[in-house]
Amino acid sequence: MVKCAVLGCGLMGCKIAGELARQGHRVKMTDSNAEVLNSAYQRMEEDKQELLREGLLMQGAFPGQVLCLSRLEETVSDAEFIFDAVHDNLDTKSDLLEKVSHVCQPEAVISTNTLHLDVNEVFARCAKRERCLGLRFLFPVYYIPEVEINPSRDTSSSTTERVRCLLEDMGKTLFFRSGGNPLILTEEQREERRRVVLEQLHRSSGFGRAEQANSVPALGWGGGGGGGGYHHSQQLHQVHQVQQQQLQQLLQQQQSECAICLDRARDCLLSPCHHLALCCTCAQLLHSRRDFCPVCRQPIQDVIKVYHT
């Protein structure tokens, strides 16, 4: 399990967060727009239902936990990987990421999901720019193996390597942009990838045998290269095993540390939603600042202390 933070709860932010959680990672997300933040939970529920129908999710919950927080500092404070998915505007992104780079862990990787911007400019004011890079997921994220990597001139090779390991463990394949044009999948190409993933999932689910498949459709950009071979049915089988293990971990986690202070034990229920995610001190703090439940984004009307026996 890796601790991740996603900035921006728009369409891409929710899908990136959902994919990370589907793979068992813990995700904290935030958005400067309260309405967008408060609706993220509902939009991710809809994605879950679709994944469940398709067989890409084994149970009604993601194995990894998703928390939606109002404060940027609380979102990124313990993250190992930070994914920026706010809208593609240079001022917005560079202001946000400068701030993030000063409040996150010094070794946290900071990535930005950008289609058109120059990553050197996006990260120009960040602290420790060697851990910053561009990383673009392709819509709708869940079925799409390709992720575009775009290092800046300061990105270190160890940062690139950490990102490669994280994403390859998730069944993703990194590619570099070929020429100046970003890869944008057509509706047909998306559908083809979805079909391949589902086919391999159904084939591999019967006996749990890893199949050396290499049938992801040819990619639509000129660069070619790589050709590392996709082993999706094997990866999907592994993902399902990971989901089972991580469901157990999730249950343990939910009884452990507070989602805000990351220190004290979770020892209170939020009312009326009854989520157990916080310690009493942090819950009172959120209550007093009229904040919302980090799990479901319902207003907190009361905090109920829980006693373990």
Ligand SMILES: [Zn+2]
């Ligand atoms: Zn706390």
Ligand SMILES: [Zn+2]
């Ligand atoms: Zn709640």
